[in-house]
Amino acid sequence: EVQLVESGGGLVQRGGSLRLSCAASGFTFSTYWMSWVRQAPGKGLEWVANIKQDGSDKNYVESVRGRFTISRDNAKNSLYLQMNSLRAEDTAVYYCARALHSNSPSALVDWGQGTLVTVSS
Amino acid sequence: SYELTQPPSVSVSPGQTARITCSGDQLPEKYVYWYQQKSGQAPVLVIYDDSKRPSGIPERFSGSSSGTMATLTISGAQVEDEGNYYCYSIDSSVNLWVFGGGTKLTVL
Numbered sequence: 001e002v003q004l005v006e007s008g009g010g011l012v013q014r015g016g017s018l019r020l021s022c023a024a025s026g027f028t029f030s031t032y033w034m035s036w037v038r039q040a041p042g043k044g045l046e047w048v049a050n051i052k053q054d055g056s057d058k059n060y061v062e063s064v065r066g067r068f069t070i071s072r073d074n075a076k077n078s079l080y081l082q083m084n085s086l087r088a089e090d091t092a093v094y095y096c097a098r099a100l101h102s103n104s105p106s107a108l109v110d111w112g113q114g115t116l117v118t119v120s121s
Numbered sequence: 122s123y124e125l126t127q128p129p130s131v132s133v134s135p136g137q138t139a140r141i142t143c144s145g146d147q148l149p150e151k152y153v154y155w156y157q158q159k160s161g162q163a164p165v166l167v168i169y170d171d172s173k174r175p176s177g178i179p180e181r182f183s184g185s186s187s188g189t190m191a192t193l194t195i196s197g198a199q200v201e202d203e204g205n206y207y208c209y210s211i212d213s214s215v216n217l218w219v220f221g222g223g224t225k226l227t228v229l
C-alpha cells in the first residue's frame with residue numbers, strides 16, 4: 001500500500017522559513033516524479049513544484065520560484081520542500097503526491113494527508 | 122500564464138447526468154486529468170489521460186476531450202459524488218502543471 005506522510009508544517013512569521021518533509025513507502029520511490037501541491041483555506045488546488053526521479057529536473061510555479069526549493073533523498077524515500085521568505089499568501093495545506101506513471105511527470109495518483117502551513121503577518 | 126477554465130458550480134438531481142467542463146488552449150495536444158475532492162480530504166484521481174478510469178473508480182465516471190474542451194461526465198450521479206472537481210494539465214511551453222479553478226458539484 002502506498003503511503004505518503006507529510007510533516008513539518010506549523011505557524012511561522014512572515015519572512016521566516018520552514019522545511020516540509022514527505023516520507024514515502026509502498027512503492028519504488030526512486031522511479032517516480034514527485035510533486036508538492038497546496039491549497040489555501042477555502043480555495044482551490046495549486047501545483048507548487050515537481051522533481052524528477054534523480055533530482056536532475058525541478059520545476060516551480062512562478063509565485064514560489066526563488067523562494068522554495070524542492071529536493072529528494074532516494075536513499076531515505078523522502079521528499080522535501082524548503083520554504084524561505086514566507087508570505088501570508090503561502091498559508092495553505094501542503095500535499096505531497098506521486099506521479100501515476102513511472103518515469104513521467106504525469107497525473108498525481110497518490111496523495112498524503114497534507115500538512116498545514118500558516119504564515120502570520 | 123496558462124489557465125484551465127471550469128464552471129464554478131454544477132447542480133443535478135440524483136440519478137441525472139452531471140457534466141463538468143474544462144477549457145484550455147493546449148488541451149488538443151495535452152492530456153487532462155480529473156480529481157474529486159471531498160471536504161477535509163485529499164484529492165482523488167478519477168480520470169487520467171483524458172478518458173481512462175483508475176481502478177476502484179465507479180464506471181459512472183467518464184471523461185472525454187475534444188479540441189480545447191474536456192468534459193467529466195458522471196452518469197447517474199449519486200449523493201456521495203458531491204464535492205469539488207478539478208481538472209489538471211500541463212503548460213508544455215514552460216513545463217509547469219496547472220489546476221482548473223474547481224467546480225462544486227451538488228447532487229440533491
